Amino acid sequence: MAEAINEAIRHEMRRDPNIILLGQDIGAYGGTFGVYKGLLDEFGPERVRDGPLCEAATAGFGVGLAISGMPTLVEIEFMDFMTLASDAMCNQAAKMRYFFGGQVRVPMIIRTPIVNRLGLGAQHSQSLEAWLMHVPGLRVIIPSNAFDAKGLMIAAIRDGNPTVFIEHVRLYPNKAPVEEADEPIPLGKLRVSREGKDATIATYSGMVKPCLDAAANLAREGIECEVLDLRTLAPLDCEGICASVRKTGRLVVAHESVKTAGAGAEIAQTAMEGAFDYLQAPILRVASKDLPIPTGKLQDVVFPSAVDVEEAVRKVME
Amino acid sequence: MKSLPAAWQAGALSAVKNIIMKTELDLNTLLYWYEQMWTIRYFEDNAIGSFRKGLFTGSTHPCIGQEAIAVGAGAALRETDQVLATYRGHGHAIAKKLDVKRLMAELLCKETGCSGGRGGSMHLCDVSKGFWGTNAVVAAHIPIAGGVALSNKLKKNGRVTAVFFGDGSTCEGAFFETLNMAVLWKVPLVLVCENNGFAISVPTHMAIPIENIAQRAQGFGLPGVTVDGNDPVPVYNAVSEAADRARRGEGPTLVECKTTRWERHSAISAGKYENEEEAMKWKKVDPIPRFTKALLEKGATEFQLKELQERAKKVNDEAMEFALKSEYPKPETVGDFVFA
Numbered sequence: 001m002a003e004a005i006n007e008a009i010r011h012e013m014r015r016d017p018n019i020i021l022l023g024q025d026i027g028a029y030g031g032t033f034g035v036y037k038g039l040l041d042e043f044g045p046e047r048v049r050d051g052p053l054c055e056a057a058t059a060g061f062g063v064g065l066a067i068s069g070m071p072t073l074v075e076i077e078f079m080d081f082m083t084l085a086s087d088a089m090c091n092q093a094a095k096m097r098y099f100f101g102g103q104v105r106v107p108m109i110i111r112t113p114i115v116n117r118l119g120l121g122a123q124h125s126q127s128l129e130a131w132l133m134h135v136p137g138l139r140v141i142i143p144s145n146a147f148d149a150k151g152l153m154i155a156a157i158r159d160g161n162p163t164v165f166i167e168h169v170r171l172y173p174n175k176a177p178v179e180e181a182d183e184p185i186p187l188g189k190l191r192v193s194r195e196g197k198d199a200t201i202a203t204y205s206g207m208v209k210p211c212l213d214a215a216a217n218l219a220r221e222g223i224e225c226e227v228l229d230l231r232t233l234a235p236l237d238c239e240g241i242c243a244s245v246r247k248t249g250r251l252v253v254a255h256e257s258v259k260t261a262g263a264g265a266e267i268a269q270t271a272m273e274g275a276f277d278y279l280q281a282p283i284l285r286v287a288s289k290d291l292p293i294p295t296g297k298l299q300d301v302v303f304p305s306a307v308d309v310e311e312a313v314r315k316v317m318e
Numbered sequence: 319m320k321s322l323p324a325a326w327q328a329g330a331l332s333a334v335k336n337i338i339m340k341t342e343l344d345l346n347t348l349l350y351w352y353e354q355m356w357t358i359r360y361f362e363d364n365a366i367g368s369f370r371k372g373l374f375t376g377s378t379h380p381c382i383g384q385e386a387i388a389v390g391a392g393a394a395l396r397e398t399d400q401v402l403a404t405y406r407g408h409g410h411a412i413a414k415k416l417d418v419k420r421l422m423a424e425l426l427c428k429e430t431g432c433s434g435g436r437g438g439s440m441h442l443c444d445v446s447k448g449f450w451g452t453n454a455v456v457a458a459h460i461p462i463a464g465g466v467a468l469s470n471k472l473k474k475n476g477r478v479t480a481v482f483f484g485d486g487s488t489c490e491g492a493f494f495e496t497l498n499m500a501v502l503w504k505v506p507l508v509l510v511c512e513n514n515g516f517a518i519s520v521p522t523h524m525a526i527p528i529e530n531i532a533q534r535a536q537g538f539g540l541p542g543v544t545v546d547g548n549d550p551v552p553v554y555n556a557v558s559e560a561a562d563r564a565r566r567g568e569g570p571t572l573v574e575c576k577t578t579r580w581e582r583h584s585a586i587s588a589g590k591y592e593n594e595e596e597a598m599k600w601k602k603v604d605p606i607p608r609f610t611k612a613l614l615e616k617g618a619t620e621f622q623l624k625e626l627q628e629r630a631k632k633v634n635d636e637a638m639e640f641a642l643k644s645e646y647p648k649p650e651t652v653g654d655f656v657f658a
Contacts, residue, residue, distance in 0.1 A: 020472070046472060055463040057495030067450065070472065072465075090425075091455050092462060100443040100451055101434025102655035137656055145362015161657045280527065 023075030059088030094137030151185030188235035242274030332369035390553030457490035486517030547575025
């Protein structure tokens with residue numbers, strides 16, 4: 001997936017000479033997790049701008065470049081550090097076009113990875129996508145595989161709006177054939193990763209794989225799950241979610257972020273509002289425990305697993 | 319009791335006179351500045367008056383007492399240069415030649431306003447005039463201005479970006495981070511600090527442990543200069559030099575303008591000030607009478623000045639009328655302009 005994102009950005013930078021990359025360790029180092037490998041060599045230090053450790057100003061400079069007609073990608077090394085860049089993204093980028101009556105465009109993308117289950121502890125392991133979904137004016141894109149990552153990155157760049165592109169460290173090695181052509185994937189369209197008639201599992205990012213594993217196990221018990229990979233949380237494919245729930249009558253939502261006020265609550269309510277009459281069981285959420293994330297073996301207690309998803313599906317099937 | 323800032327102590331007025339007498343600027347230019355200062359003053363009077371009459375809600379943050387900075391700095395910039403300012407930025411918008419009618423309409427949240435009636439008093443903008451807007455989060459626009467300046471450098475378009483902010487902003491991380499990055503990348507940025515002595519109610523001596531904010535520049539490797547911000551001439555001189563420096567590719571400069579804020583932080587600020595009496599004393603250094611005196615000494619006539627003042631009032635009266643007559647944005651347009 002890292003390579004697919006790299007390819008998308010590389011091709012877009014060739015197409016549009018105004019695109020600028022900002023961040024720390026993005027030059028010779030190639031980005032914290034290697035997504036920018038080779039980009040400095042191809043585009044030079046004017047466009048691939050390694051800079052000082054200052055997320056607030058880096059993101060602020062990104063907004064300034066973006067409104068000046070230079071689409072900018074800012075890398076925030078760990079998603080946890082979004083707090084440091086969030087004024088520029090949430091109070092400035094997301095609102096500026098609106099409060100200036102449409103006079104500016106803000107083609108700015110923050111790329112940031114979820115880096116969990118590596119034992120890095122409470123300040124390096126969070127999934128904060130729900131915070132960002134809560135800000136009108138932002139796109140929140142969260143792919144689960146190389147193919148989608150490439151198409152969604154291309155879409156995000158060409159869309160030209162403030163976007164948080166959430167990657168996942170565990171998915172960087174994900175290998176999947178990607179479109180040779182630079183084909184954008186429309187934002188706000190989920191992917192049906194597995195079809196099924198008995199229950200819907202709505203998920204994204206790092207939980208897609210465990211959910212597919214759970215679905216495979218449940219199929220052996222005769223329970224056919226439909227697995228939805230949401231791909232973008234803002235815009236959210238409400239119709240896609242409801243269509244699946246109308247078909248199966250049951251919904252489990254799974255994500256790695258903590259349960260309370262997580263994306264799952266929004267997804268579940270979307271189904272309640274759009275498919276209530278079809279529901280045959282209460283909607284269940286599978287999520288991390290509402291705790292700071294510990295290091296070591298304790299972290300396994302906090303994060304959800306494929307087994308948790310299976311249990312939840314069996315429960316809604318009762 | 320904290321005394322008046324050093325710039326305002328005995329002798330300040332005579333120093334101002336000397337600067338004006340020395341300037342190379344011709345009288346017509348200075349008279350234009352005089353008119354602009356009155357345009358801003360009347361605009362702010364109308365802003366406060368309209369708010370008190372309930373013509374708009376929210377609040378408004380007048381720059382009465384600080385007009386000389388907007389005018390002096392504005393004159394030092396080219397039409398194609400960009401300006402970013404804070405919520406106390408009505409003066410900067412006027413100095414950047416935004417249409418006063420559309421500015422007042424924006425305050426009244428009308429659809430004819432410069433931001434379509436969405437932004438209000440704190441979000442004035444006219445990109446076509448190089449005015450990249452006023453911002454309502456203290457110091458947040460400083461790195462954005464840095465980015466705009468960086469785009470000038472990358473595009474090699476010879477433009478300079480000027481960013482205006484108050485003394486309070488210089489305590490924010492965004493300010494310090496921007497100083498570091500702007501010097502590092504030598505971006506064509508002019509940082510103009512309007513040190514009016516207060517951040518809402520907290521006086522600078524309770525927030526900033528050094529005499530002059532310009533001293534902060536030293537540690538970041540950029541020039542910092544402190545000038546009398548209640549006289550447009552030294553402001554013009556300092557900002558001109560800073561803009562020239564930026565255009566030569568030598569990077570940013572910090573210009574601190576000592577000034578005074580007459581009104582409270584905003585029209586809805588109700589709290590008691592640490593030293594109310596002291597704050598009021600600052601009216602003694604009102605930039606307009608000072609400038610009037612200097613202009614008369616330079617050869618302007620009372621009649622000329624009166625005429626310019628009246629013209630400034632008329633422009634604002636017409637703006638008020640335009641704003642009042644304009645329509646509010648239609649409710650069905652509330653969702654416009656979120657995404658491009």
